[in-house]
Amino acid sequence: MPIPVQPSASSIGSVDAQRVEDALSLIAPKWTTWSAQTLAQQGHPMRVRDVAARLPFISEQLVSKRLAQMNADGLVTRADDRRGAPYQLSALGDSLSRVHRALSDWSQTNLSLGKMAGAERVEDAVRRLHLRHSTAVIQVLDAGGPMRFVHIAEEAGLDNSLTQQRLNRLQADGLVARTGPRHGDPYILTDAGRALGPVYVAVEQWNNPFTTRKHSVPPAPATAAARAHTRVPLGADGIRTAAALRRSTAAPSALFSHAPQPQVPEAVTALSAASRGG
Numbered sequence: 001m002p003i004p005v006q007p008s009a010s011s012i013g014s015v016d017a018q019r020v021e022d023a024l025s026l027i028a029p030k031w032t033t034w035s036a037q038t039l040a041q042q043g044h045p046m047r048v049r050d051v052a053a054r055l056p057f058i059s060e061q062l063v064s065k066r067l068a069q070m071n072a073d074g075l076v077t078r079a080d081d082r083r084g085a086p087y088q089l090s091a092l093g094d095s096l097s098r099v100h101r102a103l104s105d106w107s108q109t110n111l112s113l114g115k116m117a118g119a120e121r122v123e124d125a126v127r128r129l130h131l132r133h134s135t136a137v138i139q140v141l142d143a144g145g146p147m148r149f150v151h152i153a154e155e156a157g158l159d160n161s162l163t164q165q166r167l168n169r170l171q172a173d174g175l176v177a178r179t180g181p182r183h184g185d186p187y188i189l190t191d192a193g194r195a196l197g198p199v200y201v202a203v204e205q206w207n208n209p210f211t212t213r214k215h216s217v218p219p220a221p222a223t224a225a226a227r228a229h230t231r232v233p234l235g236a237d238g239i240r241t242a243a244a245l246r247r248s249t250a251a252p253s254a255l256f257s258h259a260p261q262p263q264v265p266e267a268v269t270a271l272s273a274a275s276r277g278g
Helices: 017-027 032-042 048-054 060-072 096-110 118-129 134-144 149-156 160-172 197-212 222-229 238-246 266-275
Strands: 076-078 087-089 176-178 187-189
Touching: 017 032, 017 096, 017 118, 017 134, 017 197, 032 048, 032 060, 032 076, 032 087, 032 096, 032 118, 048 060, 060 076, 060 087, 096 118, 096 197, 134 149, 134 160, 134 176, 134 187, 149 160, 160 176
Parallel strands: none
Antiparallel strands: 076 087, 176 187
């Protein structure tokens, strides 16, 4: 009798999809990575205005909202609730560096994005992965592809409409591909999709302390989870800022928190300071 093959410790099928997505939902909101890496880089408690000063392409009001949400999610702490009290990374937030590294390494190896600031690369990777049930779809394809979407839906336990939505998004993000041009042709994982095992494992391992915290709550329903998945839009000069960040001279492999020099070009700083009345 053949011995069942067990998934390796870094395989896509070895992880708990819900735990992975719960974790990703915490770091998915726009500017969470930038804020966390700024606090990590400075290494001491920082007031909102001081974090905003190091992220001049984000308004101070948005930095304040993002840090408040990170505090509610357990990624940062503050000594008290007085107005202006500084924030610092919690143990959970500090341990995010391993997740950021895994996401950055996966992106650099598998996505053709050109030069990007490290924090922006991480946020782009999270955007591709965090939607609820995307992990389950990828796991099904990793275990049994090529597969038609109705069979993927059946294996993942999802309705056909949601499965098709997720496949369309994963295809647009370069993680899934069709085997042919016809509507009913099966789907397979791309090379980038097949390489996600170490990323999922890093995220799931990081989530372990989160799931055991005394104030952890049951998984939110999809309607509530959508709030955490909503991307915070850039300001009116967002396209210009994003383009400037991508032209950063920093090495594309460097994470913001580990870079010897800031990854925000001086031109962006000057333009942003002017728009904020600085």
